Amino acid sequence: MSWVRLHIGDTLVGDTIGDQPIGILLPLDKHWPVRLAAANRLYHQLIDHHADPSLTPQRRERLKRALRTVDGRQSGATYRAIATAFFGADRVAAEPWKTSSIKAQVARLAAYGRMMIDYGYKQLLKGKAR
Incomplete structure (x- = not known):
């Protein structure tokens, strides 16, 4: 199992499927909605390939x-x-x-x-x- 500490304090955890992480650990704190939304965008970018368009x-x-x-x-x-x-x-x-x-x-x-x-x-x- 691998662990990657992100700059903002969240952690990607687990083995990988190809080069895709299979887990993410998010702290349950006051920033939970923002962290969850960012994790959702990460999922759509990495797995779904349907992320929101970047900034113009x-x-x-x-x-x-x-x-x-x-x-x-x-x-x-x-x-x-x-x-x-x-x-x-x-x-x-x-x-x-x-x-x-x-x-x-x-x-x-x-x-x-x-x-x-x-x-x-x-x-x-x-x-x-x-």
Whole structure:
């Protein structure tokens, strides 16, 4: 029998059929629904081959920018500095900053990033509702 400890504390257990694990051990804790949903997705990916589609490139890019925005804000960067890093100085200077759509976009990215850090990442683990 083999044991593989996963980073999040769950454990894959058992022998294998081919290269497929036949068991998973999940702790019964407050994260049980999330762990169970992730295990279900793992089952569908490995055994059923019918997992939810991965993140679209657009959603993945938005998530990366949102998390980079939060990192920048925590490091003391202004919305203008973050916008310049994402869109370039010329584009940021092209419209009045106070009413800029780019400023609003960076503010939305900051809010989205904060939400993902606080609890939204669990939605990524859960995938689509079945």
